[in-house]
Amino acid sequence: MSTVGTARNACAGSGAFLYQRHRPEKTLLYQLVSKHYPVFRQQLAEEGRILPGYVKREFEDYLKCGRLEHGFLRVRCETCHEERLVAFSCKRRGFCSSCGARRMAESSALLVDEVFPHQPVRQWVLSFPFQLRFLFASRPLITGQVLGIVYRVISMHLLKKAGYSRKTARGDTVSMIQRLSSAQSYTNEISNSLSPSNVRFGSLAAADKRILNVCSGEIIADRCC
Numbered sequence: 001m002s003t004v005g006t007a008r009n010a011c012a013g014s015g016a017f018l019y020q021r022h023r024p025e026k027t028l029l030y031q032l033v034s035k036h037y038p039v040f041r042q043q044l045a046e047e048g049r050i051l052p053g054y055v056k057r058e059f060e061d062y063l064k065c066g067r068l069e070h071g072f073l074r075v076r077c078e079t080c081h082e083e084r085l086v087a088f089s090c091k092r093r094g095f096c097s098s099c100g101a102r103r104m105a106e107s108s109a110l111l112v113d114e115v116f117p118h119q120p121v122r123q124w125v126l127s128f129p130f131q132l133r134f135l136f137a138s139r140p141l142i143t144g145q146v147l148g149i150v151y152r153v154i155s156m157h158l159l160k161k162a163g164y165s166r167k168t169a170r171g172d173t174v175s176m177i178q179r180l181s182s183a184q185s186y187t188n189e190i191s192n193s194l195s196p197s198n199v200r201f202g203s204l205a206a207a208d209k210r211i212l213n214v215c216s217g218e219i220i221a222d223r224c225c
Contacts (some may be wrong), residue, residue, distance in 0.1 A: 006214050018082055024066040034063055045117060058094040065090035066098060124154055147175050
């Protein structure tokens with residue numbers, strides 16, 4: 001069942017961005033999945049095997065993503081009263097290129113505009129043997145513990161380089177896990193550990209909000225606090 005909403009400045013003649021509905025059924029990936037996924041499931045059933053629940057949900061939600069027959073919103077311009085249909089998205093993190101690109105753009109804008117100070121940022125890449133990758137896939141709690149170890153190592157590296165200890169300062173890191181490679185094969189890598197080349201004095205609750213640039217030794221203001 002659809003609902004009616006409003007979209008400000010959506011009029012095509014106002015010079016605003018012209019909305020074009022995403023049509024996943026026209027993409028090669030969608031055509032391949034819709035054609036071969038049912039056959040793949042049937043083949044597994046004949047062999048007495050089934051897909052894990054999270055894999056099944058990933059495929060089935062992807063096949064519904066962006067399709068009007070699976071639900072949509074109807075939005076209307078307050079100026080010209082033109083209406084558009086916006087299909088629901090799957091919001092999955094697997095291989096949906098539309099939802100993945102939107103999440104990537106939103107996350108990047110958040111980090112640049114509201115999280116990181118205007119200072120150099122380093123990217124740290126950590127790869128694991130295949131045996132550990134499969135372990136992390138089946139036991140995600142272990143992945144969280146590994147992330148904690150990675151954060152402590154990076155933080156201590158920055159603190160030692162700045163000449164401080166964990167009692168007087170701390171480092172900040174944002175980590176993201178890459179689960180699929182460019183060939184859509186499974187890979188569990190902490191490939192986007194982003195860490196500003198700074199250390200922060202005190203704790204999150206402390207009144208001291210100064211930041212020290214590790215490279216230049218300059219005290220900078222924290223625009224995030």
